[in-house]
Amino acid sequence: MPTALDHTALIKSLPPEAKAALTARSDAAGLWHLALYLAALAACTAGIALQIPLWPLLMVPQGILLAFLFTLSHECTHQTPFRSKWLNEALGHFCALAIALPFVWFRYFHLAHHKYTNDPKRDPELEHGGRPATLPQWLRYLSGWGYWRGMGETLWRNAFGTISAPYLPERRYADMRLEARVLLALYAAALVSLIASPLILWLWIVPLLIGQPFLRAYLLAEHGLCPSVANMLENSRTTFTNRIVRFLAWNMPYHAEHHAFPNVPFHQLPAFHAITQDHLISTSNGYGEFTANYVRELAR
Numbered sequence: 001m002p003t004a005l006d007h008t009a010l011i012k013s014l015p016p017e018a019k020a021a022l023t024a025r026s027d028a029a030g031l032w033h034l035a036l037y038l039a040a041l042a043a044c045t046a047g048i049a050l051q052i053p054l055w056p057l058l059m060v061p062q063g064i065l066l067a068f069l070f071t072l073s074h075e076c077t078h079q080t081p082f083r084s085k086w087l088n089e090a091l092g093h094f095c096a097l098a099i100a101l102p103f104v105w106f107r108y109f110h111l112a113h114h115k116y117t118n119d120p121k122r123d124p125e126l127e128h129g130g131r132p133a134t135l136p137q138w139l140r141y142l143s144g145w146g147y148w149r150g151m152g153e154t155l156w157r158n159a160f161g162t163i164s165a166p167y168l169p170e171r172r173y174a175d176m177r178l179e180a181r182v183l184l185a186l187y188a189a190a191l192v193s194l195i196a197s198p199l200i201l202w203l204w205i206v207p208l209l210i211g212q213p214f215l216r217a218y219l220l221a222e223h224g225l226c227p228s229v230a231n232m233l234e235n236s237r238t239t240f241t242n243r244i245v246r247f248l249a250w251n252m253p254y255h256a257e258h259h260a261f262p263n264v265p266f267h268q269l270p271a272f273h274a275i276t277q278d279h280l281i282s283t284s285n286g287y288g289e290f291t292a293n294y295v296r297e298l299a300r
Contacts, residue, residue: 004279007232007260014275022264022272026117030082031265033250034072034091041065048202059084059202064210064248066204069095071216071249077107080265081250093179099208100151102183104175105168106159112167117259118228118235135298141220144212155180218245221290222255225297226282232259234281238273241286256280 005013048055075122076092085144089103096103116122120130128150132138157163158180159234162268163173190200218236220245226235236259246253254269257276284290 004233004281006234006279010233010276010279018275022261024268025080025083025265026267028142028155029265030087033081033247033267036070036247037065043049044083045203048207049199056087059207059210062213063207063209066208066212067211067215068248069098070101070219071252073099073101073106074110074252075266076103076251077110078262078294082261096179097186098185098204100148100155100187100258102151102155102176102179102182103288104172104179105154108172109165110168114198114259114262117232118223118226120292124224131174131220133298135295138295138298142213142216142262144209144216146237147216151282155184158183174235189196217287217291220294221284221287222252224290224294231281232256233276233279235259237282237284238276238280239284239287239290245287256282 008101036280038125041062044058044065047058048062049180060126064287073092073095076088076095079085079088081091082088092103095101096106112122112181116124118126120126128146158176163176168176190204194201195235221239223235223236226237229235233256238256239253241253250266252258252266254273257264257269257272260276261272284293
């Protein structure tokens with residue numbers, strides 16, 4: 001078995017032509033994936049809107065599809081799902097509206113997470129106390145309460161308060177403020193529309209609340225139980241899962257690979273996995289296995 005390399009040595013070992021192939025972006029690949037995703041979302045939306053038999057059950061896949069727009073937003077922060085910059089920007093802002101994740105703000109939050117992955121003092125994902133350390137904290141995390149409260153506070157602060165974080169560039173403060181105010185105005189309009197029709201309640205609000213625990217369980221596996229070390233093939237987890245989950249998450253279950261080489265677009269991550277697989281340190285055989293291991297650690 002070959003000697004395991006850390007992510008820096010592994011990337012340096014790749015010939016230039018291999019790097020070029022791995023980082024090639026494609027509008028066609030991104031648009032095809034997006035079309036299939038939106039088709040599934042449209043089918044659920046139509047079923048709920050038309051109130052077909054057993055339509056309330058459709059709110060589960062509807063919620064999962066809506067919540068997992070987070071993974072598209074995440075990819076758009078890296079400008080990788082599409083070759084065209086305007087497509088990445090447009091879809092990032094679309095996701096922002098759908099899941100209350102301000103895109104301009106999130107880009108800098110997420111890039112700081114990449115720079116300081118799993119560093120308890122500098123990773124912004126850990127700035128409010130880290131990942132759940134007790135069973136009650138884990139259940140609260142899965143509920144999505146922390147996400148909704150955090151995004152509400154972020155939107156309000158960006159819109160009307162003081163924008164201040166070491167990873168947020170001052171030159172973008174005005175953009176973040178405008179973005180937050182536009183999102184809050186649109187959400188206010190959506191709430192007012194409930195007076196006339198409850199449709200968005202069943203198509204959007206309730207499904208999002210249902211879908212968020214599925215996303216939380218998925219996201220916890222990305223770095224949960226991983227050590228605070230510099231090697232991205234160790235501080236990030238690759239989870240071996242089925243095609244449906246990989247589709248929903250734009251191949252981000254290959255998460256150690258993504259952190260090792262963020263310029264690799266989603267459709268090239270399986271090829272990059274073939275290169276990294278002998279060097280991965282943190283892996284799980286499915287989200288069930290990871291969750292069971294995490295709960296066992298909490299119960300100790």
